[in-house]
Amino acid sequence: KQEVTQIPAALSVPEGENLVLNCSFTDSAIYNLQWFRQDPGKGLTSLLLIQSSQREQTSGRLNASLDKSSGRSTLYIAASQPGDSATYLCAVPNDYKLSFGAGTTVTVRA
Amino acid sequence: EAQVTQNPRYLITVTGKKLTVTCSQNMNHEYMSWYRQDPGLGLRQIYYSMNVEVTDKGDVPEGYKVSRKEKRNFPLILESPSPNQTSLYFCASSPNRGGAVGTDTQYFGPGTRLTVL
Numbered sequence: 556k557q558e559v560t561q562i563p564a565a566l567s568v569p570e571g572e573n574l575v576l577n578c579s580f581t582d583s584a585i586y587n588l589q590w591f592r593q594d595p596g597k598g599l600t601s602l603l604l605i606q607s608s609q610r611e612q613t614s615g616r617l618n619a620s621l622d623k624s625s626g627r628s629t630l631y632i633a634a635s636q637p638g639d640s641a642t643y644l645c646a647v648p649n650d651y652k653l654s655f656g657a658g659t660t661v662t663v664r665a
Numbered sequence: 666e667a668q669v670t671q672n673p674r675y676l677i678t679v680t681g682k683k684l685t686v687t688c689s690q691n692m693n694h695e696y697m698s699w700y701r702q703d704p705g706l707g708l709r710q711i712y713y714s715m716n717v718e719v720t721d722k723g724d725v726p727e728g729y730k731v732s733r734k735e736k737r738n739f740p741l742i743l744e745s746p747s748p749n750q751t752s753l754y755f756c757a758s759s760p761n762r763g764g765a766v767g768t769d770t771q772y773f774g775p776g777t778r779l780t781v782l
Contacts, residue, residue, distance in 0.1 A: 589771065596753070596778065598755065598773050598775040599755065599773040601770050601772065601773075651698075651723075652698060652710040652713060652724070653771060655707050658707070
């Protein structure tokens with residue numbers, strides 16, 4: 556059974572600091588890993604999808620790495636801004652669904 | 666614009682009153698799915714559909730029904746809602762190329778917040 560864990564559950568940083576969000580999964584036989592952003596009470600916005608054959612994926616200030624062998628992914632957000640405050644979720648395909656972590660809630664202080 | 670839409674976005678209802686939450690996607694995706702999100706429990710899959718007329722149970726299907734008569738629509742039906750179905754509901758879709766659900770990005774709708782009194 557695939558289990559996805561995100562640590563820490565919450566993170567508060569001053570504006571400008573780099574963010575490091577961690578995701579771990581128990582079954583390394585994955586097709587890909589997807590990172591989402593969720594604003595309070597809102598929908599999920601896909602940020603990055605890393606295929607199993609890739610080691611990392613970048614989009615603007617966001618960079619995600621994937622180490623299948625160790626069952627880990629890390630999302631880096633450079634030079635954080637107050638607008639980055641949100642909950643970040645990672646998810647991996649598992650049978651016919653996505654298995655999600657519980658998320659890391661980020662607060663960027665101005 | 667490529668998107669997944671859900672209606673209604675907010676709904677307050679009473680126990681036992683049948684309701685339907687609609688989900689529609691304009692990307693010609695084969696795969697569609699419903700999740701519910703609850704504090705402390707995260708996102709859990711209710712039902713999914715691999716294509717028209719092909720649906721199957723997810724992890725928490727009790728109390729829900731779905732249908733897939735057209736490729737673009739995947740409504741969620743609560744025949745007799747109960748307070749424990751109060752939740753935030755999300756519909757998702759993806760291309761399902763090659764028959765493997767996991768190979769593509771999944772796109773989520775904006776969510777439906779349901780309260781059952």
